[in-house]
Amino acid sequence: MAHEDRPKSATSCPVMRIGITGLSGAGKSTLITAIINHLENARRGAMDAQPGLAAIRHGRWQREYERAFDYDHALTALTAEPPSWPESTRDWSIARITLDYDRRWYSLRPRRRCLELFDYPGEWLLDLSLLDWGFDDYTRHWVDWLSRSPRRHIAPGLLDDLAAIDPGEPVDEARMRELTARWSMMLADSRLPPHRLSRNLPGRWLMPGGDYDPEAMPFLPLPAMLHATGQDDPDGSWGQVCRTHFEYYREKIARPFFESHFGRLDAQVILVDLLGALRSGQSALADMRAALEAILEPFRYRSEGWLSNLFRRRIRRVAIVATQIDHLLPADQARLTRLLDSYLFELTQQLAGKDIELRLFAVSAVTAAQPREDARGRPMLVGVEKSSWQKIAFTPPSIPEQMPHDLNLAIDDLPTLAPPAGLDRARTFPGRRVDTLLDFLIGEH
Ligand SMILES: Nc1nc2c(ncn2[C@@H]2O[C@H](COP(=O)(O)OP(=O)(O)OP(=O)(O)O)[C@@H](O)[C@H]2O)c(=O)[nH]1
Numbered sequence: 001m002a003h004e005d006r007p008k009s010a011t012s013c014p015v016m017r018i019g020i021t022g023l024s025g026a027g028k029s030t031l032i033t034a035i036i037n038h039l040e041n042a043r044r045g046a047m048d049a050q051p052g053l054a055a056i057r058h059g060r061w062q063r064e065y066e067r068a069f070d071y072d073h074a075l076t077a078l079t080a081e082p083p084s085w086p087e088s089t090r091d092w093s094i095a096r097i098t099l100d101y102d103r104r105w106y107s108l109r110p111r112r113r114c115l116e117l118f119d120y121p122g123e124w125l126l127d128l129s130l131l132d133w134g135f136d137d138y139t140r141h142w143v144d145w146l147s148r149s150p151r152r153h154i155a156p157g158l159l160d161d162l163a164a165i166d167p168g169e170p171v172d173e174a175r176m177r178e179l180t181a182r183w184s185m186m187l188a189d190s191r192l193p194p195h196r197l198s199r200n201l202p203g204r205w206l207m208p209g210g211d212y213d214p215e216a217m218p219f220l221p222l223p224a225m226l227h228a229t230g231q232d233d234p235d236g237s238w239g240q241v242c243r244t245h246f247e248y249y250r251e252k253i254a255r256p257f258f259e260s261h262f263g264r265l266d267a268q269v270i271l272v273d274l275l276g277a278l279r280s281g282q283s284a285l286a287d288m289r290a291a292l293e294a295i296l297e298p299f300r301y302r303s304e305g306w307l308s309n310l311f312r313r314r315i316r317r318v319a320i321v322a323t324q325i326d327h328l329l330p331a332d333q334a335r336l337t338r339l340l341d342s343y344l345f346e347l348t349q350q351l352a353g354k355d356i357e358l359r360l361f362a363v364s365a366v367t368a369a370q371p372r373e374d375a376r377g378r379p380m381l382v383g384v385e386k387s388s389w390q391k392i393a394f395t396p397p398s399i400p401e402q403m404p405h406d407l408n409l410a411i412d413d414l415p416t417l418a419p420p421a422g423l424d425r426a427r428t429f430p431g432r433r434v435d436t437l438l439d440f441l442i443g444e445h
């Protein structure tokens with residue numbers, strides 16, 4: 001592992017910091033909880049199958065830090081009777097774990113390392129795309145997205161109403177409030193089933209975090225600006241206000257987040273709800289892939305822009321991880337990895353040979369469904385339904401190994417499950433491939 005020149009923490013322990021992100025509900029908090037649980041149970045063989053992790057003797061979660069990831073809360077929820085999933089999180093936090101290693105007496109490798117898992121909303125990561133945009137680019141993208149299905153149908157008339165605004169006219173506050181309310185609704189509906197679209201910019205509109213209020217400085221795309229003659233819009237006009245607010249958002253909200261956090265990441269994990277996107281079909285799959293391409297753009301081009309420099313300063317490993325695969329039969333879980341591979345083939349091709357290692361994974365952080373056979377010997381899954389707490393048996397849809405080139409693939413709906421009963425902090429949570437993912441991120445090879 002080439003981490004020897006890492007910064008040290010206050011306790012002089014070399015730090016490895018890994019970003020963990022994914023859109024709301026992708027499974028970040030549950031995966032971080034499962035990772036800490038695996039590391040805490042190192043002594044009990046939680047990671048014995050991974051030679052790269054074999055030297056880890058002990059992992060200890062650190063509670064007493066500012067903005068510490070709330071492992072206590074997640075454990076309380078998962079191990080309660082009946083168990084529930086960790087509550088949804090709305091801001092960033094960091095899980096700090098000290099790792100003690102078994103070393104031979106002559107080994108020069110550190111005997112202790114600090115692992116930091118930086119949990120932040122994937123919605124914010126999507127704002128990467130708009131850092132290079134002017135307000136006209138922002139408008140142009142939204143005109144394109146809103147004029148196509150399914151967004152055209154999610155917000156009927158919204159594009160026309162925005163296009164009818166004369167950027168030179170003074171802002172009408174009531175009209176602004178009405179349109180921003182429709183805008184928020186369009187973003188929320190785009191994100192939710194049945195659409196499950198990913199590129200719902202600006203990212204903090206739906207997921208503001210602690211220090212941003214979208215209503216305080218609202219901005220909307222103004223299609224009429226794209227045909228304007230180029231003269232400056234007067235103060236207080238739609239054009240001037242929306243442009244100023246957009247630039248404020250880009251410079252004072254989005255950019256500082258990347259500047260203060262990204263230069264310090266050694267690796268980045270991006271969780272994707274591939275099963276969710278498959279339930280919604282072609283447009284959700286296309287939008288999610290476009291979002292991933294936009295996010296990984298800084299790695300694709302060897303440009304000297306600040307963004308590329310910032311990202312490539314440290315980040316060497318990127319994992320794209322399909323989550324919640326316990327909703328599938330074991331044979332389909334393996335096929336899902338190949339499907340992910342086929343889905344993201346072009347992206348992995350583009351990044352091959354660049355100075356990052358991109359790897360795809362399909363994991364279940366906490367397996368909630370158990371494989372069984374029905375009376376005729378056919379495989380099925382049993383689990384407990386999340387809202388009704390009823391025990392259910394279901395036959396999940398089978399998964400093909402290849403993604404059709406036009407992404408025209410959809411699977412049937414799947415039930416949402418409650419966590420399994422009987423989880424205990426002192427034993428490894430049942431999961432799939434959490435250890436393989438960890439090995440890729442921090443393993444010593
Ligand atoms: N079956 C199963 N469901 C999971 C698993 N991980 C997450 N889920 C489901 O996904 C939901 C969201 O998981 P979280 O871990 O809270 O996801 P998150 O990305 O932290 O979500 P936010 O904090 O809202 O952004 C949970 O409430 C569960 O319903 C898993 O490993 N197996």
Ligand SMILES: [Mg+2]
Nearest residue numbers: 028029088089
């Ligand atoms: Mg969370």
